[in-house]
Amino acid sequence: MRAREVPFDIANIPGQETGRIVSAEVAAALISASHRPLLVVGSEAMRDEFFVEKAIEMGEKGVAIAATGKSIRGFMRKGYKKVQYFNLHDITNRLRDPDWKGIDGNGNHDTVIFFGILYYYASQMLSCLKNFALNPLIRTISIDRYYHPNARFTFPNIESDEEYKKMIEKVVELVKR
Amino acid sequence: MEEIFKRGVLTLEGFENVRIFIGKIEEEEEEWEPMGPTPMPAISTIRSWDFKLLRRYKPFYAPFCDFCCLCTFGKCDLTGNKKGACGIRMDAQQGRIVLLACIIGCSAHCGHGRHMLHELKRKFGDVEIDFGPEVDIEAPLTRLICGIKPRRISDYERVFDYVEEELVQLSDALHTGQEGSYLDFESKALHVGMLDSLSKEAADIIQMAAYGMPSSKEGGGPDVPLVEVGMGVADTTKAVILVIGHNVVPAASIADHMEESGHEEEIELVGICCTAHDVTRYKPKAKIISALGRQLRVIRAGIADVIVVDEQCIRADVVESASRVHSPVIATNEKAMHGLEDRTDDPADEIVEDLVSERVPGVVILDAEKVGEVAVKTALRMKDKRRKMRIILSDEEFQRWVGECIQCGSCTLACPLGLRIGEANAKAASGNKEALASLFDICVGCGRCEQVCKKNIPIIDVITKAAHPQIKEERGKIRVGRGPIWDSEIREVGAPIVLGTIPGVIAPIGCGNYPNGTKDAWLIVEEFASRNYIVTLTGCMAIDAALWKDEEGKTVYEKYHGRFDAGGVLNIGSCVANAHIHGAAIKIAAIFARRKLRANYEEIADYILNRVGACGVAWGAMSQKAASIATGFNRLGVPAVVGPHGTKYRRAFLGRSDIEEDWIIFDARDGSEVRIEPAPEHLLVACETVEEALPMIAKLCFRPSDTDRGRSIKLTHYIDLHEKYLGCLPEDWWLFVRTAADLPIARRDELLKRLEDEHGWVIDWKRKRIKEGPLRGYDPSFDPTNLRRLIRKK
Known part of the structure; x- marks a missing residue:
């Protein structure tokens, strides 16, 4: 793995608060420690069945899943039903509202994990949550293969797909609910 | 006796101390309709309408930068919605940046229109505005916003005076220590969006009238000719002149000079972006080589023997890029002179000599006629010289x-x-x-x-070289921009659009900053045209949609008719022609519903929001103009879907289908409050992929006024597109069901069962009716409005 603390889109330096790079183990620990995590799975997860399968494994461990973009199709193909389609703009807008009831109706989420989302769209949504989802604070974790400065916790840029898949496997393996 | 002391000052005997200053004398406006409530609205005049929109579609901010760097207090870190040294919070700062973007966009259209008015009035005189027998409402936005019915192009002097005054006041609001509320920044942005739509209409009407571009006269409207489009269309055995930008005046002069000098058959006139649209509206022998997204590649492919740039969307490095391939550049507009020497007053042949010898990489010529002469002479001589050079990579x-x-x-x-x-x-x-x-x-x-x-x-060249075989074959056909939708067409389709039986008007517009190439533009058009929506395109998306063909080798313009009717695919024209899409929605209110048009913006926007199922699609929105265009659509009650890059505009207008109080409106018959379905759900929203965008576009065509038959058709397409591209029923389909007749006919039983099983609705299976469950029942006489003043019986 070659980790570089530069944004994947190199000019995307938002300000003085930038994402902390975490390992797969730390990402898993953060998700495990959260009360109401939400895994937001985007269209890039469709590039390989592996990613949808790993998301489903996470879902089976009790992490709620919102499928954005076209990723819902991947879950449907697998016959997995414990997932809801949302437009990414729409769900981010809801997340920033402390009164939102969450995707299961039991209240807003305290941790949001971004996975398989188009880099620049994800970055903007993470920026919204960083700046406006503060009371209570929503912790954002990106487990995409990009360094995301607008996330609170993020993987670094990862060139090798094999390396990245290993990290995802590790996260899913270590998440405990 | 009265005595005139000096120009404009008159003294009457006995009234020596009384001075009467005579300013501009204006002819009294012909009484064509009683003046409405809001002629030439100022910043605050329609603010209450904006706040109604903003209450339902709350601004959503995704900052691109956490700092404010606009004054010497700063930089200020606004992360976490903190305040800067001036007191502005992050949310208001985002609204401020959006307002700035919209002002830039509107200024571009207004400046372009004003420039053309000067130039074309000088060239052609005060031309009459007459778009033929099928276009009585020649200027819907001008009538709606200004209360003016323009008869000659000089009538637009007043319109530009108004827009310019507003732009100055709005720019003033950006200053440190002025506006502090994000809602008021957004209201101002919506105001600019409206001014932008007006400026576009003004610009297009002026050029249409002056150049005789297609209207409802012979050969116009649906009968406009097809022209060639694509990077493979330029015949390089001829000298090639490439025009880039948005202001057609120099390009038109080139076309004229080609004819007058007898060189028409020796020269290819090709264009990029909106100048290409507009020059083909003037001379259909010209060709459209590409949209904006290919600009650098077209230049670097070395196709052009001379490049003529006018204004907007020109690459800032055009001179540098053109020099690499020995293409001289002629800059023709004060707004984009690129550091080149102004040679306007020099003899044409001297300028040609300097360009051909490459003593200079380019020149500025601010006289359109001279541009025509220099471009033609330079291209002819450069062709001989450049054909001996090897331009592209071996x-x-x-x-x-x-x-x-x-x-x-x-x-x-x-x-x-x-x-x-x-x-x-x-x-x-x-x-x-x-x-x-x-x-x-x-x-x-x-x-x-x-x-x-x-x-x-040289990565651009390497990619272009690899794709060379496909570039050579890139040849499509596009209908030239047809300009306004005819009043007679509106009479035919007004009812089916409002009733919902034509499921919507889809408007793919704007730039080429797509997430995954131009084929998405084609797919959006193909999907909706084949489903009997009306598809009206402008700008780069209109061009890019023409680059792809079906199995029979037809582009969407060859496959579908060009009428404003179900299943039509209409190239309306360049960016400024966008105004005719606004115009079509306005005409539906004015012609079909007989609403008063003159200076009556709020009522017409309310009508459109509640009744006209139209949706803009700026899939590759890039520029500040795209920001002001979308915001202008939004103020008029038309939602828009943008591609994922559109999130970088920082602001969306998103509805919340789960918050009941956001969806309460009045029934104008008696003032009763009615909870409606989320229709339309958002005013501005980004989608991640085209597969997601397609059902979203269909969803944003729902309107509270849909008849049961219309709703059934719209729901059919929403569900079908969702299933086709996302593989499942939409989560929210049931929200749009008011009665069993709203359901898609072929799936009525299945969906009734789902309503019963999954949503607890009570179904009368014997009569196949819904007894309990929906947000509201279907009432064909329901008269939805957001405006209390329109309630007839209180």
Whole structure:
């Protein structure tokens, strides 16, 4: 793995608060420690069945899943039903509202994990949550293969797909609910 | 006796101390309709309408930058919605930046229109505005916003005076220590959006009237001719003049000079972007070589023997890029002079000599007629010279460059799309160009990759070389921009649009900053035209949609008719022609519903929001103009879907279908409050992929006024597109069901069962009716409005 603390889109330096790079183990620990995590799975997860399968494994461990973009199709193909389609703009807008009831109706989420989302769209949504989802604070974790400065916790840029898949496997393996 | 002391001052005997100043004398407006409540509205005049929109569609902010750097208090860190030293919070700062973007966009259209008014009045005189027998409402936005019915192009002096005054006041609001509320920034942005729509209409009407561009006269409307489009259309056995930009005046002069000098058959006149649209509206022998996204690649492909730029969307490095391929540049507009020497007053032949000898890389000529002469003479001479040069990479050079790549990944980090160029280079180095060639259409052609390449690989040229076989074959057909929708067409389709039986008007517009290439533009048009929506295109999306063909080799313009009717695919024209799409929605209110049009913006926007199922699609929105265009649509009650890059505009207008109080409106019959379905759910929303966008566009065509038959058709398409592209029923389909007749006919029983099982609705199975469950029942007489003053019986 070659980790570089530069944004994947190199000019995307938002300000003085930038994402902390975490390992797969730390990402898993953060998700495990959260009360109401939400895994937001985007269209890039469709590039390989592996990613949808790993998301489903996470879902089976009790992490709620919102499928954005076209990723819902991947879950449907697998016959997995414990997932809801949302437009990414729409769900981010809801997340920033402390009164939102969450995707299961039991209240807003305290941790949001971004996975398989188009880099620049994800970055903007993470920026919204960083700046406006503060009371209570929503912790954002990106487990995409990009360094995301607008996330609170993020993987670094990862060139090798094999390396990245290993990290995802590790996260899913270590998440405990 | 009265005595005139000096110009404009008159003294009457006995009234020596009384002075009467006579300013501009204006003719009294012919009484064509009683003046409405809001002629030439100021910033605050329609603020209450904006706040109604903003209450339902709350601004959503995604900052692109956490700092404010606009004054010497700063930089101020606004992260976490903190306040800066001036007191402005992050949310208001985002609204401020959006307002700035909209002001820039509107200024571009207003400045363009004003420039054309000066130029064309000088050239053609005060031309009458007459668009033929089918267009009585010649200027719906001008009538609606200003209360003016323009008869001659000089009537637009007053319109531009108004827009310019407003723009100055709105720019003033950006100053440190002025506005502090994000809602008021957004209201101002909506105001600019409206001014932008007006400026576009003014600009297009002026050029249509002066140049006799298509209208409802013979050969106009649906009968406009097809012209060639694509990077493969230029006949390089002829001299090639490439025009780039948005202001057609110099390009039209070139076309005129080609004819007058007898060189028409020796020269290809090709264009990029809106100038290309407009020059083909004037002279259909011209060709459209590409939309904006290919600009750098067209220049660097070396096709042009001379490049003429006017204004807007011109690459800032046009001179540098053109010099690489020995294409001289003629800049023709004060707004974009690119550091070149102003040679306006020099003899044409002297200028030609300097360009042909490459003593200078380009010149400024601010006289359109002289541009025509110099461009023609230069192109003819440069052709002979340039055909002896080798411009594009040889096979050996290509192989050497791709072999140089060290896979460092710098290009990927610099690429706005994160394209993995290094991997494609590696494949090309081992003999497979396919991956590199496949990047050609996806690449947005910015050139950032080349600047960071450690091996100085000319990546744009390498990709273009790999894709050369497909570029040669890129030849499509596009209908020339037809301009306004005819009043007679509105009479035919007004009812089916409002009732919902024509399920919607889809308007793919704007720039080419797509997430995944131009084919998405084609797919959006194809999907909706084939489903009997009306598809009205402008600008770059209109061009890009024409680059793809069906199995029979037809583009969407050849496959579908050009009428404003179900299943039509209409190229309306350039960016400024967008105004005619607003115009069509306004005309539906005015012609079909007989609503008063004159200076009556709020009521017409309310009508459109509740009744006209129209949706804009700016899939590759890039510029500040796209920001003001979308915001103008929004104020008029038309929602828009943008591509994922659109999130970088920082602001969306998103509805919340789960918050009941956001969806309460009045029934104008008696003032009762009615909870409606979320229709339309959002005013401005980004989608991640085209597969997601297609059902979203269909969803944003729902309106509270839909009849049961209309709703059934709209729901059919929403569900079908969702299932086709996302593989499942939409989560929210049931929200739009008011009665069993709203359901798609072919699936009524299945969906009734789902309503019963999954949503607890009570179904009368014997009569196949819904007894309990929906948000509201269907009432064909329901008269939805957001405006209390329109309630008839209180």
